Amino acid sequence: QVHVQQWGAGLLKPSETLSLTCTVYGGSFNDQYWSWIRQSPGKGLEWIGEVKNRGGPSYSPSLKSRVTISRDASWTQVVLQLKSVTAADTAVYYCAKLRGRSSWGQGTLVTVSS
Amino acid sequence: DTQVTQSPSSLSASVGDRVTITCQATQHISDYVNWYQQKPGKAPNLVVYDASNLEPGVPSRFSGSGSGKHFTLIISNLQPEDIATYYCQQYGSLPFSFGQGTKLELK
Numbered sequence: 001q002v003h004v005q006q007w008g009a010g011l012l013k014p015s016e017t018l019s020l021t022c023t024v025y026g027g028s029f030n031d032q033y034w035s036w037i038r039q040s041p042g043k044g045l046e047w048i049g050e051v052k053n054r055g056g057p058s059y060s061p062s063l064k065s066r067v068t069i070s071r072d073a074s075w076t077q078v079v080l081q082l083k084s085v086t087a088a089d090t091a092v093y094y095c096a097k098l099r100g101r102s103s104w105g106q107g108t109l110v111t112v113s114s
Numbered sequence: 115d116t117q118v119t120q121s122p123s124s125l126s127a128s129v130g131d132r133v134t135i136t137c138q139a140t141q142h143i144s145d146y147v148n149w150y151q152q153k154p155g156k157a158p159n160l161v162v163y164d165a166s167n168l169e170p171g172v173p174s175r176f177s178g179s180g181s182g183k184h185f186t187l188i189i190s191n192l193q194p195e196d197i198a199t200y201y202c203q204q205y206g207s208l209p210f211s212f213g214q215g216t217k218l219e220l221k
Contacts, residue, residue: 035210045158045201045212058208061115094157099205100164101130104157 002027006095006105008080018082021103022095029076035098036069036080038091039107046091050098051078074091085112116141120203120213124132126221133189135200135216142182143206149178149187151198158201162187194220 010019024034037059048074049059051069059067068081078095096104117140127133137147145165150158160169162178165185175190189196197220202213 017141024168037212044215045203047210047212050208050210060209098148098203098210099146101167102150102160102163105161107157 002097002103004095004097004103004105006093008093008108008110010109010111011020012085012110014086014112015084016043016112018080018085018089018093018110018112020080020093020095020110022078024076024078024097024103027103030073032067032097033099034071034078035096036078037094037096037098038089039094040088040091043091046056047098048080048082048093085110087112115209116143116207116211118133118202118205118211118213120202120216123214124217124219126219127192128221129194133192133196133218135187135202137180137185137187137202137213139183139185139204139205139206141207143204145181146204146206147180147185148177148203148205150201150203151196152201153198161200176177189218192218199213 003025006022035050049069051057051071057069071078086097092107092109094107115160118137147165149162151161152158166178177188179186200216
């Protein structure tokens with residue numbers, strides 16, 4: 001059974017960098033592909049990007065210029081960084097394995113406000 | 115990019131009803147579709163994976179079907195605890211995408 005625990009700063013000012021981390025417990029981390037997803041208040045789910053066990057990550061075209069997703073197999077962690085945030089980036093951010101039987105973190109509310 | 119169009123966007127039904135939610139993809143994505151249930155303030159909860167496989171622990175009144183471009187989630191014998199928003203998600207091609215959601219309400 002896979003368990004995902006995520007954390008990171010919940011309040012940012014415009015132009016700052018969002019940084020969130022999730023740790024994966026159980027399962028076979030090295031065989032899994034991990035994504036970040038966000039959900040703006042009252043809105044639907046938006047895929048941000050995915051990091052593979054080998055090869056480069058894949059990103060949403062709309063966020064590609066600002067986002068970096070990386071993984072650390074030693075700590076079974078996945079990290080999301082989003083540069084130059086604005087109020088439009090206010091959302092709940094989720095770390096999840098989306099292929100097949102998916103597993104999701106609990107979500108982290110990130111608010112961008114001056 | 116593969117888009118998924120989910121319908122209806124909202125649905126009002128009675129306890130005991132059969133509810134059908136559909137997703138249509140713009141490209142063939144085999145059976146690479148998941149269905150989620152989301153309640154307010156909670157993370158999405160997997161209901162069906164790989165288009166037709168029921169996640170263990172999910173009641174058997176839920177079922178998924180489809181392949182290629184057309185996918186369906188059915189809830190037979192609707193129960194009050196099924197009231198939620200439902201999303202489809204395709205992982206057949208990058209970038210991944212979600213349907214717009216179906217908000218299910220009790221009549």
